[in-house]
Amino acid sequence: MDYPEIDRYASLDSPIHRFDPRAKIITFVLLLISFVFVQKISVAFLALLFSLLLLLVSKLPIRFILKRVQIVLIFVLPLLIIMPLTVKGTELFSVFGISATREGLWYASLIVIRSMAAVILILTMLGSMRFDTTIKALYTLKAPKTLVQMLMFTYRYIFVIIDEFLSMWRAMSAKGFNPRTNMYGLSVMGNMVGMLIVKSYERGERVYQAMISRGYTGNPKTRTAFAMRRTDYVLSAIFVGIAILVHINTVMM
Amino acid sequence: MTKEAVSIRDLNYSYPDGTVALEDINITIEEGERIAIIGQNGAGKTTLFLHLNGTIKSCDNNVVIFGKDIGQMKSKERIEKVGVVFQDPDDQLFMPTIFDDVAFGPINMGLDEDEVERRVRSALATVGLTGFEDRVPHHLSYGQKKRAALAAVLSMEPRILVLDEPTANLDPMNRASLIELINDLNRDKGITTIVAMHDVNAVSQLADRIYVLNKRMVAEGPPTEIFMDFDLLRENNLDAPDVFKLFSVLSCFGFNCESLPLSINEAVEVLTKTIEGDEKHVHLHIHEHTHEDLEVLMHRYDHHHG
Amino acid sequence: MTKEAVSIRDLNYSYPDGTVALEDINITIEEGERIAIIGQNGAGKTTLFLHLNGTIKSCDNNVVIFGKDIGQMKSKERIEKVGVVFQDPDDQLFMPTIFDDVAFGPINMGLDEDEVERRVRSALATVGLTGFEDRVPHHLSYGQKKRAALAAVLSMEPRILVLDEPTANLDPMNRASLIELINDLNRDKGITTIVAMHDVNAVSQLADRIYVLNKRMVAEGPPTEIFMDFDLLRENNLDAPDVFKLFSVLSCFGFNCESLPLSINEAVEVLTKTIEGDEKHVHLHIHEHTHEDLEVLMHRYDHHHG
């Protein structure tokens, strides 16, 4: 189990890193929404190239990106095999009486390209600022308070709970436990999940007590020192323009 | 004239599941005192602390802070009066960055931005964490987390500081520096400090007066008095500090001093004074009762044959 | 003839995030020894222990237990050799009843039901928890949980027992009884015990030999030797036991003994022997260097002006 170190390279320096967090979130999400609904492969491909360009500018290490893109590929790549074989349409070729269709291949490719563009955008956005900055930016953007607070506290305690889980896991393997998928293995797994839940419940009580003793009223504030500069406005304008252009292009053609 | 910082009258508390945690607690603590609460595991120390800042509310108005019932206080007033540092620092560092954590209390008190900033800086400086403002809590070491949790309470500038097991799991150096820090706060800012701890060797460094808790308050007094009482200690699964024990041993060899020291520094003083007072030397010798006395003494300190 | 229980050669370890935790560790522990590993917070004690039972696997085959590389051992063989009791008992008790928890290891070893039953009873008896079989571990007191966690490892009847901070958060009585228990296991069953702890006052009660860890092994030797070395202690944020310090103080007043004691019991012995040897009495006096010596000594023990 790894720690979620999505913001490991947040301290690099690049135009994307310097982009105002609020503007970054808004414009990247706009780009994201725009890209995932593109209908033409050629345009989707251009969108992917643009995402890659942003990634390049951000200087985020390729290995960091590849490891994470891989996760999405595992989900979408099978479509490239399944869809050509199952979607009806013009035959492309046929092996052993099973035929692959142009429509299937086209549709699957579109999906793969769109999701690649999307995940690269998200990684560039998140990788170029600290996660707590992301949360604070959401706060100042007036995202629903309850949800942002939950996001903030959950994120904070994931690290603590992972540590707890790892200690439990070590204690179990120190007693010769081998995780196997049989009744016994799953029962131990169940106990472990149960223990994790019980401990978190009790920690939740203690954390609440600690908050009360520091005057918690249900609306914690955090420090933010965001300021939009001219370059931020320029960048934002460009990104919004591209997000729209991608679809105007489709409509006109 | 000193004021009563804490006054608790006839406090009883049971957890919802029926566990009786506190019975008939009566305590009075003057402003500026240094108090330790000792007691075995499950004696109710943490439960008592939860009452001190109103986290657990008693219905009978029996917890009074600086003359005012804590149940009647507004949140802001309460946290200006009493700050509690709990045992596990991870429970107290719940915000994304150290700055946010230390600023949490002051912001809730409604202070303006400059004042919040000033308090955060000053609290972090006090605990020696200047420059850690933007660090995230999960990348700190245990000792650093402990100090950050203390800073998060200090920034509310409470008049009473309550600490649950401040030295547990700390290495000797971190432990010594935390003890010094707590004492500085008491001396320089007149903050009343109340600690709960198991480490009897450190208790006397942090307290002028001790309460012994075991659901009820079973004893109260200066450390020397408490640690002198073998039966009290044994009945409550407690122990005397090593230095104290050693001077009891020395007294079997004919070393007489006015009051037994509890820490090394006190011991040096006592030795110097006693020896200087006795014409620059003291005889340690084995007299007719030495062996007998020693046996009785060691037997008393041994928990397993009591 | 004694056998080598643990032998580690040139062990290095960094956590995946790059944190260097251990560098060039070399240790050899004979069967039946009582070892303590001390070191400041973050020194790598817990990390080292994770290597001792193969939880963290080193690639270079440099952890050898009873002559056999731990990487080559089957899980059953490994846990019969080394049992590790971690610090937080809550991390180790996750079964619905104490019985299940203590039976967990033996069941994983593939023992038959009768043998499992026998081992559980015997382990529970050893730690004094007979009759607790059907209790829910989560509902025990802290001291009981600590003992249950120990029983859950004892039931695998390991030849080497490794304990991480066995006494942290325990009250003095529970602490004393756990220390006695560990020593009994060493004496009566010849189990090699290795402990990591911050409580220097208790170290000498649990160890005949100490390793000082600070990423590297910076020192090794009998407690008296280690605690004599002021610079070593200061450089590693450590401290000497109070009794030891006090006898250094006494020596400034002209008390001479062969080796400085580390615990109360040793102190009584040393005092009796020295005084008896010196014609039934010893002079404590202030000689021309006393004040000077004292100052130097106390300065050395003080962490904050080092």
Next chain:
Amino acid sequence: MHISDGVLSLPVVAAGWIITVALLVITLRWGERDKSIAEQIPKLSIMTGAFFVASLIHVSVGPTSVHLILNGLLGVVLGVLSYPAMFIGLTLQALLFQHGGLTVLGVNTMIMGVPGLISYAVFKTGYKRNISLTALGALCGALATVLAVILLAVVLVTTGEEFVAVAKLAAVAHVPIMIVEAIVTGFVVAYLAKVKPELLPVDLGDKR
């Protein structure tokens, strides 16, 4: 079984958001019956963290390994507030581990969260009928997985009939996951009943 960005069509994505936003508003209101949400946030968040971490646990099934979903358990333990918890959990999965996506958060939360809510109802009803807690837990674990697979299929097929075969395959692939979920959820519920029954929506009798 989280859907990635770029897979679904605009109408489906939009419908997912509408349903999820509506359910978020409703469940958060509903969750405020006894206690204000502000008071519950710390505990709710940390429990969400626990479920998040639990869902990172891998279980090997045959040659592959699947990770636990636990949406049924989430419903049983957190009640109506399991919906916002699921939303936060999936947001973090998408942001931190790239499981799922951002635009499809509405849809994914619906796929996982609605079965959670149904499990909660089933658990409470079953409890009144005196069904054993372990069996109920197992039932909820299985049911929540099945319902999630059905919703997943519906969402995919609504996007385009190109997905019919994909949906069928996904359903088959989830059979082992369903079994694992049922067993694990059953054991967790049995554990909680013994150790901390107040975590389950059951009547504690004399204790309350």
